[in-house]
Amino acid sequence: MLIRTERVSGQGIGELCANHLVLGLIYIMAGSRIERFGTIYSRLQGLLKSGALSQVDCPIWKSVYEAFPPQREPMYEREIPDQKVRPILYPEDFVRVKYYNTFGNTDVVDMSNESVKTTCQRFVEKYFDLQQKGVHPDELFDKTTEILKAENARLRSTDEIPQSISNMESNSKDDGGKL
Amino acid sequence: MSAPLSKSRALACRFFSFRTVLKNNGRVTVSCPVAMKARGHNSSQKGYSSSTSPTSQKAAAAEASPLSEDVADVDVAAKSLQHHDYFGVRDLVTVRDMFKARVHFGHKEGLRDPYMAPYLFGNRLGIDIIDLDQTLTLFQDALNFTAHIAYRGGIILFLSRHRQTMPWVERTALEVNEYSHCRFWKGGTFTNATIQFGTVTRLPDLCIFLHTQNNAFLPHAAITDSAKLLIPTVGIVDSNCDPRLITYPIPGNDDTPVTVQYYCNLFKKAILAGKKKRRLDGLEQD
Numbered sequence: 001m002l003i004r005t006e007r008v009s010g011q012g013i014g015e016l017c018a019n020h021l022v023l024g025l026i027y028i029m030a031g032s033r034i035e036r037f038g039t040i041y042s043r044l045q046g047l048l049k050s051g052a053l054s055q056v057d058c059p060i061w062k063s064v065y066e067a068f069p070p071q072r073e074p075m076y077e078r079e080i081p082d083q084k085v086r087p088i089l090y091p092e093d094f095v096r097v098k099y100y101n102t103f104g105n106t107d108v109v110d111m112s113n114e115s116v117k118t119t120c121q122r123f124v125e126k127y128f129d130l131q132q133k134g135v136h137p138d139e140l141f142d143k144t145t146e147i148l149k150a151e152n153a154r155l156r157s158t159d160e161i162p163q164s165i166s167n168m169e170s171n172s173k174d175d176g177g178k179l
Numbered sequence: 180m181s182a183p184l185s186k187s188r189a190l191a192c193r194f195f196s197f198r199t200v201l202k203n204n205g206r207v208t209v210s211c212p213v214a215m216k217a218r219g220h221n222s223s224q225k226g227y228s229s230s231t232s233p234t235s236q237k238a239a240a241a242e243a244s245p246l247s248e249d250v251a252d253v254d255v256a257a258k259s260l261q262h263h264d265y266f267g268v269r270d271l272v273t274v275r276d277m278f279k280a281r282v283h284f285g286h287k288e289g290l291r292d293p294y295m296a297p298y299l300f301g302n303r304l305g306i307d308i309i310d311l312d313q314t315l316t317l318f319q320d321a322l323n324f325t326a327h328i329a330y331r332g333g334i335i336l337f338l339s340r341h342r343q344t345m346p347w348v349e350r351t352a353l354e355v356n357e358y359s360h361c362r363f364w365k366g367g368t369f370t371n372a373t374i375q376f377g378t379v380t381r382l383p384d385l386c387i388f389l390h391t392q393n394n395a396f397l398p399h400a401a402i403t404d405s406a407k408l409l410i411p412t413v414g415i416v417d418s419n420c421d422p423r424l425i426t427y428p429i430p431g432n433d434d435t436p437v438t439v440q441y442y443c444n445l446f447k448k449a450i451l452a453g454k455k456k457r458r459l460d461g462l463e464q465d
Contacts, residue, residue, distance in 0.1 A: 033370070035406035035424060044409055060384055061411045064327040065426075067260035068320060074406075074426045081296045085288075088301040088308060 029057060036076040041065055092124045098141060099123050103155050119155070123148055255460055256331055266326040266452040269319040271445055274311045277318075280441035282431040283309045285418030295418050298430035307418040309430045321413045321427040322449040325385065328411075329355075329453030332462070333384030336360060337446075338401050341390040344439040348389050351443040355450040358383065360401075364393070369404040388414035389442060390433050391425065398424075415442055 030052035032043045044062060047053040099120050107118050117125075127144045135143055149155055259265045277283065285291070285299065285307030300310035328335060337359040339348045345361040352359035360368075365375070372380040386405045391414045393399050398421050405412045406424045414425040415433045422428040432438045457463055 029409075031407075031409060033407040035403050040406060040409045040411060040426065059409065060331045060333050061324075061328060063257070063260060064324060064331070065411065068323055068327070070320065070427050071317060074412075074424055074428075076406075076423050078294070078423060080293050083293060083296050085291075085296055085299045085307065086301045088303040 039073050039075050095124050095127050268322040268326050268449045272318045277311050280438050281435050283311050284432045285309050290419040292421050314430050318429045321429050326449045326453035328385045329450045330457050335385045336383035337387050339389040340393040347443050351447050355447050364400045369408050386412045391416055391420040
């Protein structure tokens with residue numbers, strides 16, 4: 001009795017079935033198609049116990065499953081778990097909120113490049129650096145802004161922007177007049 | 180109803196092959212029954228109730244009878260089960276690699292499946308973040324199981340209904356000499372196989388789902404079909420997927436192409452490792 005197995009690689013399921021011909025041994029496994037009752041293993045054990053399936057005819061995954069069972073039994077019927085999913089927040093987030101509310105996001109960020117720090121990240125690091133050094137909490141934000149401006153970071157607050165635009169206009173009034 | 184052909188049955192057929200007898204040095208290989216008896220899974224010996232599953236047995240730290248020497252010789256495949264990581268696949272997964280591959284990104288809070296809540300690390304500004312520490316062990320278990328099935332000559336079927344990444348899934352199946360079905364799933368493919376294909380069919384021994392959902396955001400029909408026909412499943416479950424019927428679920432992102440490539444790569448390595456050992460250990464009969 002031979003099993004002609006021609007493994008046709010990567011073929012669809014049609015080919016799968018056509019290429020596996022069992023000559024002489026037609027073998028139908030008894031089964032329980034109730035997927036919502038117990039697990040595949042418990043139903044397999046049930047078949048064994050009732051005698052519908054003999055030890056020899058067990059599927060190949062049985063011994064592997066017994067040696068390496070899943071961490072959780074794949075039962076359909078289970079209690080709805082506790083839906084408490086904690087929000088992920090960091091102490092830096094409060095600084096980030098204030099930063100983005102004041103300055104917005106002017107950076108062009110390459111997210112795949114982890115070595116370049118965004119302005120916000122530099123701000124946050126400097127903020128905590130100053131906080132550790134003992135700067136007064138009320139002054140922290142302003143001091144950090146000063147330091148980063150000194151380091152040539154583009155930090156113009158949203159209140160400053162209209163002012164700077166009007167400055168530019170007043171500076172260029174002569175040019176406008178020529179046109 | 181067609182079903183997976185058991186390895187023992189296949190081996191029984193090979194008793195008559197002269198080549199087999201030579202390969203095993205005159206010893207005849209017998210699997211399941213004797214091995215099971217020696218392992219103490221026979222309920223009369225140890226008094227285990229047959230309803231005790233291996234999961235709860237392991238949890239209770241029940242002592243298992245050691246495989247006796249002569250039985251170990253008889254079943255070559257049984258030796259592989261004694262080793263925690265026979266194929267070295269558990270080292271293939273690392274948390275850092277998973278993070279780089281963006282495995283931890285779930286969907287938004289409103290899309291969360293309630294049964295996925297235990298697998299989540301938390302929610303970052305509305306986006307569910309999957310706990311990679313849990314995913315690590317679950318992924319290792321799944322890869323180990325996959326390798327063992329490949330080691331025993333099982334048929335593996337890759338399934339996915341994600342149109343964007345479907346070519347990679349098909350290519351992965353091609354590269355490992357296994358099967359894939361990334362097209363529309365017809366109702367009776369497993370459950371009515373004999374009639375639909377017009378011949379006796381051997382169904383897969385393992386179904387690997389790269390995407391557990393179909394294009395209507397409902398569970399893939401093959402999940403229930405596999406459960407019905409006692410076919411174990413390995414599946415990547417995102418935060419909006421239902422993990423209940425999947426035997427070895429792997430919580431992780433299933434939408435990002437980079438991530439799907441990462442999974443395909445790992446499954447490919449695991450299956451090839453299993454097949455390599457199969458050849459080395461002399462289980463390959465033809």
